[in-house]
Amino acid sequence: MKVSKNELMASLKKAFEGLGFQPGDYYDAADMVVWLETHGFDGFDRLQAALAYLNTTAPNHAVLVQEDEHNAVLDGEDSSILLCGSEAVDLLVAQVMQGSVAGLQLNNCYNRTFIMQRLVKAAQRNIAFIAYWRQEDYCVKVSVAAGAKLPEYSTFAMTEILEPQSLSIFAGTDLEVIAEQFAAQLVMGPLLETYTEAEMTACYLDSLEQGIEIDEALWQMLEDLVTRILVESTESSRAGAGD
Amino acid sequence: MDGVLHTNQHSIGQQAGSDTQLLPLRPASQVMQLERLGSFHQSRLSFMRTLVRRMVSENWQITSPVFDLDEQGYGTVVYQVEAKYGTFSYVLFSHYLDPDNRNDRVIANQWDLTMALCEGTVDAKQLEFLRNNVPKQEAGRVDSRVLVLSRANRSARTFDYVVDELTAGRQPCIDVIAEVGYLYRTTAAYGSGKLGMADWEKVRTKHRDFARPFAAEMFTCFMLRHFSMQQADYLAAQRSPQTATVLHKEIKRYIGIGNSTGLGMAPFLINHPLLINQWIEMRETALARVVAASEVGVDEATLTRLEAATQRVIQHLGEIVTADERQNNSNTAVREELQLIHQWLQEQGQVLASNHYVWADLIQYAEQSCRIETQEVLNTLLIELYPELVDGLEELMGVEESMQVMPEMPVAQLQQIIEEKYDWALAIDFSQYESMGAFWYRSQEKMEPRLGQTNIDMGMEKEMPLAIGRRVRECYDLLCAYNQTYPQQNVAHFIIQSPTYSGIVSRIQTMAQSQYGEIRENLVHSDVLPIHLLRCKLSFFGVSKFDPRSRLWVRNTMFQGAPLISDFGKPFVDDWQFPIKPVLTST
Numbered sequence: 001m002k003v004s005k006n007e008l009m010a011s012l013k014k015a016f017e018g019l020g021f022q023p024g025d026y027y028d029a030a031d032m033v034v035w036l037e038t039h040g041f042d043g044f045d046r047l048q049a050a051l052a053y054l055n056t057t058a059p060n061h062a063v064l065v066q067e068d069e070h071n072a073v074l075d076g077e078d079s080s081i082l083l084c085g086s087e088a089v090d091l092l093v094a095q096v097m098q099g100s101v102a103g104l105q106l107n108n109c110y111n112r113t114f115i116m117q118r119l120v121k122a123a124q125r126n127i128a129f130i131a132y133w134r135q136e137d138y139c140v141k142v143s144v145a146a147g148a149k150l151p152e153y154s155t156f157a158m159t160e161i162l163e164p165q166s167l168s169i170f171a172g173t174d175l176e177v178i179a180e181q182f183a184a185q186l187v188m189g190p191l192l193e194t195y196t197e198a199e200m201t202a203c204y205l206d207s208l209e210q211g212i213e214i215d216e217a218l219w220q221m222l223e224d225l226v227t228r229i230l231v232e233s234t235e236s237s238r239a240g241a242g243d
Numbered sequence: 244m245d246g247v248l249h250t251n252q253h254s255i256g257q258q259a260g261s262d263t264q265l266l267p268l269r270p271a272s273q274v275m276q277l278e279r280l281g282s283f284h285q286s287r288l289s290f291m292r293t294l295v296r297r298m299v300s301e302n303w304q305i306t307s308p309v310f311d312l313d314e315q316g317y318g319t320v321v322y323q324v325e326a327k328y329g330t331f332s333y334v335l336f337s338h339y340l341d342p343d344n345r346n347d348r349v350i351a352n353q354w355d356l357t358m359a360l361c362e363g364t365v366d367a368k369q370l371e372f373l374r375n376n377v378p379k380q381e382a383g384r385v386d387s388r389v390l391v392l393s394r395a396n397r398s399a400r401t402f403d404y405v406v407d408e409l410t411a412g413r414q415p416c417i418d419v420i421a422e423v424g425y426l427y428r429t430t431a432a433y434g435s436g437k438l439g440m441a442d443w444e445k446v447r448t449k450h451r452d453f454a455r456p457f458a459a460e461m462f463t464c465f466m467l468r469h470f471s472m473q474q475a476d477y478l479a480a481q482r483s484p485q486t487a488t489v490l491h492k493e494i495k496r497y498i499g500i501g502n503s504t505g506l507g508m509a510p511f512l513i514n515h516p517l518l519i520n521q522w523i524e525m526r527e528t529a530l531a532r533v534v535a536a537s538e539v540g541v542d543e544a545t546l547t548r549l550e551a552a553t554q555r556v557i558q559h560l561g562e563i564v565t566a567d568e569r570q571n572n573s574n575t576a577v578r579e580e581l582q583l584i585h586q587w588l589q590e591q592g593q594v595l596a597s598n599h600y601v602w603a604d605l606i607q608y609a610e611q612s613c614r615i616e617t618q619e620v621l622n623t624l625l626i627e628l629y630p631e632l633v634d635g636l637e638e639l640m641g642v643e644e645s646m647q648v649m650p651e652m653p654v655a656q657l658q659q660i661i662e663e664k665y666d667w668a669l670a671i672d673f674s675q676y677e678s679m680g681a682f683w684y685r686s687q688e689k690m691e692p693r694l695g696q697t698n699i700d701m702g703m704e705k706e707m708p709l710a711i712g713r714r715v716r717e718c719y720d721l722l723c724a725y726n727q728t729y730p731q732q733n734v735a736h737f738i739i740q741s742p743t744y745s746g747i748v749s750r751i752q753t754m755a756q757s758q759y760g761e762i763r764e765n766l767v768h769s770d771v772l773p774i775h776l777l778r779c780k781l782s783f784f785g786v787s788k789f790d791p792r793s794r795l796w797v798r799n800t801m802f803q804g805a806p807l808i809s810d811f812g813k814p815f816v817d818d819w820q821f822p823i824k825p826v827l828t829s830t
Binding site for chain 2: 001002003004005006007022023024025027028061062063064074086087090091093094095097098121125208209210211226227228229230231232233234236237238
């Protein structure tokens with residue numbers, strides 16, 4: 001079945017609310033899922049993976065482990081980027097606004113691809129980002145130029161053993177400054193694949209024109225989560241609607 | 244320069260078109276009071292008004308390639324719309340509805356009419372698809388070729404009466420029409436991607452004809468009005484071709500579309516503060532431009548127009564029939580106060596022609612002498628006087644809605660922002676039971692928003708987050724404590740410590756950069772009047788004749804007094820607000 005972007009956003013927000021997310025969190029999480037799906041990054045597959053976890057635990061955020069002027073480490077405590085991605089990017093932005101560059105490591109977190117939407121949104125404040133993480137046996141690198149509407153997404157062979165559930169993000173005034181400052185940490189193996197801006201744009205425009213294809217079972221799963229925030233209707237409650 | 248201009252704190256510059264001088268706007272502390280918002284009336288910037296101006300001036304061509312109704316008026320109609328930039332199809336299904344099942348509530352599942360506005364032309368296959376889904380409304384699915392889905396019910400008081408009169412060759416009594424104002428009532432007009440429809444982003448970027456907020460939804464209601472009268476004429480002709488007549492054009496212009504609006508509309512105003520800010524800022528900009536235009540007095544012709552408009556509103560309000568005592572009393576009081584304004588204008592006489600900022604003086608007089616509803620009627624009338632200063636603002640009613648945390652902000656600064664911008668929220672004593680005596684929730688029945696009583700109704704634990712004032716208070720208290728412990732820290736660190744407050748923090752930081760947008764009322768107070776929220780939004784739609792049925796829902800009319808399709812392309816004076824009974828000249 002096909003759904004519109006607005007419809008999907010509305011359903012996701014309520015579904016995440018049904019999972020116990022608070023207003024800021026469910027807005028951000030819905031934004032992340034929709035962005036990935038409408039730009040060709042399998043947002044729904046990643047959502048299903050996330051739901052398997054989110055459906056069994058209370059919403060959990062990251063905690064600050066360590067911080068100095070230009071670096072910070074957060075422990076995601078096995079949470080999803082859908083929940084702890086925003087605070088990680090916010091912390092990085094706060095640091096970079098006070099200096100010129102900053103780096104952050106978020107450990108023990110899942111569904112890291114969702115971070116792309118947060119980076120693109122934060123990049124609108126004229127900040128550049130580079131993020132990378134290990135995905136199975138390769139490395140994903142995402143670069144967002146300051147002010148860019150779309151990221152550069154590439155995969156590389158791994159040259160070092162990366163923590164399987166960690167995410168590294170660097171921020172600065174532009175990509176060159178980041179690459180220079182954090183050169184030692186940004187050594188990648190041979191390029192494997194690149195997903196181009198043109199592909200992302202085509203995917204987005206198609207979703208806008210035709211709607212977004214979603215598996216009916218997943219849609220139903222979201223609807224079921226939405227029911228958690230609904231209140232049983234009674235004769236008395238109908239009076240609260242204007243009768 | 245007297246009165247209102249002295250008290251204003253805010254101003255707007257380049258954003259509102261070509262203004263190079265800064266215009267003083269009314270402060271949010273005055274404008275964003277719930278009672279005042281609930282006293283707004285239609286203006287030149289209302290969406291129906293701007294749509295009508297566009298359709299008439301661009302001479303949209305509307306034909307009906309399919310008009311397949313039986314002798315009872317049931318069947319299918321497809322109108323083809325040739326607008327300036329594109330072709331659209333308005334598809335309507337007319338069904339038999341058992342009167343016992345006629346229900347205006349959102350929980351209804353059958354209607355007299357169901358409609359869809361589609362892009363392009365509709366072929367047989369798509370028509371069949373629509374026939375299988377549109378009548379089901381929320382229980383069906385449509386696709387991204389559909390821009391709006393809507394439904395309507397007949398007025399039990401007027402429809403059959405009008406058809407009977409036309410069948411007998413008579414025009415309906417204008418008093419009967421005046422009492423109701425319409426033949427059909429719409430109970431919903433869904434757009435913006437609901438049920439698989441086209442996203443607003445698609446409509447905005449692909450269909451310039453409807454690239455303003457709610458333009459497609461308003462057009463759907465306008466076409467319903469057209470059909471309602473065409474169907475009445477058609478049925479009369481079917482029943483008695485020899486005797487039947489058609490509705491007089493003046494009566495047709497006086498017939499609108501009814502609308503029932505309940506709590507479903509209320510959360511919109513809370514959940515879209517940036518859009519509400521934009522609407523209100525444009526309206527306030529219009530008012531400020533009008534006041535500025537009176538810097539060197541006003542001419543005789545303008546004064547005459549204002550006096551005529553004032554008399555028209557007095558008549559309009561006198562013709563409203565409502566069982567709501569509060570609304571009746573208000574209408575009576577406003578009429579009396581408008582007479583006072585009329586007298587004030589008379590007493591000022593020739594002085595007005597040369598007085599500096601006459602309208603500022605008049606607004607000040609109204610603020611000192613009249614109730615809020617009268618003040619806002621006057622503001623609407625003043626805005627009407629200067630189309631050349633106001634109409635360009637219609638292109639600025641949309642806004643990209645995005646809230647963002649500014650994590651680098653020191654917590655002390657956020658604390659200060661709350662104290663300055665949300666002083667109204669901090670002034671509420673939430674320790675009082677009444678201050679949290681109500682809560683908003685979504686019902687299992689079509690997710691209909693409802694208002695419950697705390698500790699009486701079920702569902703408090705599933706409360707919708709509409710109590711912005713309370714959430715701000717909670718955030719502020721936490722922030723103060725945090726700031727005492729970590730005075731050098733920024734918002735990013737506060738959110739890491741209190742992550743569940745990121746939503747309200749981003750709202751506070753985002754809205755602090757705008758003037759309006761936050762409704763300055765505790766929406767979970769026991770005595771909250773949600774009807775004010777509904778009226779505010781409806782005023783921007785452009786409705787008239789408010790008829791509250793309780794504090795939770797209101798009936799009103801849309802497009803009453805507006806031009807007809809047959810008026811498109813002809814000379815047009817855009818003055819159909821506050822409709823009054825027509826005086827029939829000839830048939």
